[in-house]
Amino acid sequence: MKLVLLSGGSGKRLWPLSNDSRSKQFIKILEDNDGNHVSMVQRVYQQLMTEQLNKSSIIATSKSQVEMIRSQLGSNVPIVIEPERRDTFPAIALSAVYLYSELNVDIEEVVAVLPVDPYVDDDFFRKVSQLESVVIESETDLALMGVIPTYPSSKYGYIIPVKEQGKKDYLPVSHFKEKPSENDAQNLINQGALWNCGVFSFRLKFILNMVKELGMPLNYEELLKQYHLLPKNSFDYEVVEKANKIVVLPYEGYWKDLGTWNTLTEEMGSSVIGKGKISEDSTNTHLVNELDIPVVVLGTSNLLVAASPDGILITEKSASPRLKEMITDFDQRPMYEERRWGWYKVLDHTKFEDGNEMLTKRICIKSGKNLSYQLHDKRSEVWTVVKGQGSAVINDQLQIVKPGDVIQIPLRCKHAIKADSDLEIIEVQRGSELIEEDIFRLELNWENIENQCKTIESLNI
């Protein structure tokens, strides 16, 4: 059995902690068994490891999340990178073709698809494993998982099974209902309806056949090139609604969509994460502070305070689902990003009256990692090394760097830097347009240049 984890969304529903580069599943706000703060993705991956499912798993996501996933889950996780955002059907089709043509997975193998961030008990993943035998035994196209509802929510999709007297764990599906009214939801629940939690399983050949029928290639590299031709549709509409025989496996246990601050704070391990405090007389109040300055919350009720370099949110909890309307016109660059090589934080970004901009960043490059060899067309940079050891390459010249060193990088100057121990630099950018996209990446063979330098050194002696 193979697992495909879908990591989507760049939503702002958890602003200011989620942004275009950090979707909600990457916010480190939950607690693991050791009391460390972990993200939803990290929690799920830990659960997969417990069930020994991680080695059978691949993650499908967009380019913008790759560095974040590598930073949080390590560099060995296999990732299928969607060339563009095109909804869940294309992502699942691409993943299926990847399993088939890159990993040589047998077409009879069962594949389960699930979101990367369900908030569930470990039990949930045992049920996911069980889907393999359900697909085989039921001889159906699709086996879904359905959560036994705990209240008549009008926000979820419902799977209505056929009532059957039997000894089987799974049930045939009669039909589906998206977001019914609360009344209708209660009626559906009375009929035995289940919440659709976005978990689908099928034999690999089922999806491969669909791809073939669309006239698309079963070769991964080829499909990547034609990805834009796949129908921009959800798996629900494109596959589930058209399938002949579907069964559902009920799951009775904890399941929660931590999509708004309201629901998320219910799962926070402590009421304060980060620097700050809440007065003792405050009730049902939570604080998440990713800034370096303290936050004081005094005499409040039902309040969520979240602060990050992107902004500060203070919301009455039940009002939090309305957050989206408040921030539609915010178009700010991310102020904090985790990258493959470490992280950076914007300390200051100012546009002067003369049209020039200034941006100050604190950059941390993790030991053994490096910034790629690059140049900029519209900005100069000054690096002041404040911590750690490493080496920099400036216009093909290698130099050792240590705290106190200053490196000036004019317009179009080639530069790279590598950390021998965790390296921190303050970067001051100046220029006409300071955007991440103003970057030309160049080839650099660190070993070669290091060897060259050694040769020159030895010649000098």
Next chain:
Amino acid sequence: MKLVLLSGGSGKRLWPLSNDSRSKQFIKILEDNDGNHVSMVQRVYQQLMTEQLNKSSIIATSKSQVEMIRSQLGSNVPIVIEPERRDTFPAIALSAVYLYSELNVDIEEVVAVLPVDPYVDDDFFRKVSQLESVVIESETDLALMGVIPTYPSSKYGYIIPVKEQGKKDYLPVSHFKEKPSENDAQNLINQGALWNCGVFSFRLKFILNMVKELGMPLNYEELLKQYHLLPKNSFDYEVVEKANKIVVLPYEGYWKDLGTWNTLTEEMGSSVIGKGKISEDSTNTHLVNELDIPVVVLGTSNLLVAASPDGILITEKSASPRLKEMITDFDQRPMYEERRWGWYKVLDHTKFEDGNEMLTKRICIKSGKNLSYQLHDKRSEVWTVVKGQGSAVINDQLQIVKPGDVIQIPLRCKHAIKADSDLEIIEVQRGSELIEEDIFRLELNWENIENQCKTIESLNI
């Protein structure tokens, strides 16, 4: 008539906007007639100008507030600097001696003392002017101003006048009562009691005699040296309670002590100051944001949100007087300071595990101003110029600076910088202990060094 404005307090009652270097009277949160945000001090000084009292005024304050006063009121305001904080009596005695021995004010002249930050109508200052004739006409030692109460506050001091049938504007004082219960306050008000608003007037000789009787000098420079010998006592206890004849001039008009967030927000011109927004369904909610990042407030009631580089406060308004207990253990350096030469903002302050610290500042030096010639024992600095033009002196060598220039300042390197137009630099400090006090100021004659350089230049030609 002369006015002495007392600028005291380094309280944290308006944290995070007030701190050790910025007392509450300097927070720019009120609105002037043109819609500009002004501080309490600026508002009062504007009112003094309207009444043409500013030219007769001096400000008594501590060293720590001098730069802030110069920055907000200009460099021409005469300031008496208390050598140490010793309560109001010593401050008023020093101011009286300053008027006498430095400004040669006649000993018969009437002096009025008032806090630098009452929130009042212009009328108030017309009443203050009137105190001159009250002192002369009443032939008393002291004439006070009393505010006609609007409610039985238990937080103020009360002046109880003798009931007199007469045509005079002022009344003899019977006695005083500090912070009575609300019941007692109501009884006092029924007897015609007035709030003590900290305005005292007297002939200059009255205080000079007291100073003489204490065996202290009437020469300003001498008194500065012996300032620590003056009784550490308030003017109320040291003078008012011992005076023989006191009269009070009632003032019927707006008067408010903007000492807590609760009272201050009632006088804010707009509900949002700075970057951010409050949802339309929020009620009685105020936001003051001095950070560069946006703040969103959603669905709240009776809330105050205040953010500055020192921290973030979210408080239910009626709980705000309890703020002090929440921040007793905060011992943070000020993150933003206004200075004689401009301002600086701390962008980042980090202590590394090896005991070294790193601090990044954005510094703005106003056109024509300069940082003094100085050196540091425990830190090196790197300046990256990002805006403006000027010149720097590094170890006695003059150099012109412009955006993009980088200046490295090792330990014990002498340095100064002067702005020819508003100059901004990013300063990265590194060292074992990064505190403002690690500074040795040196003499520097800019003109001399500029002339020297011109001579060298001309010799070169």
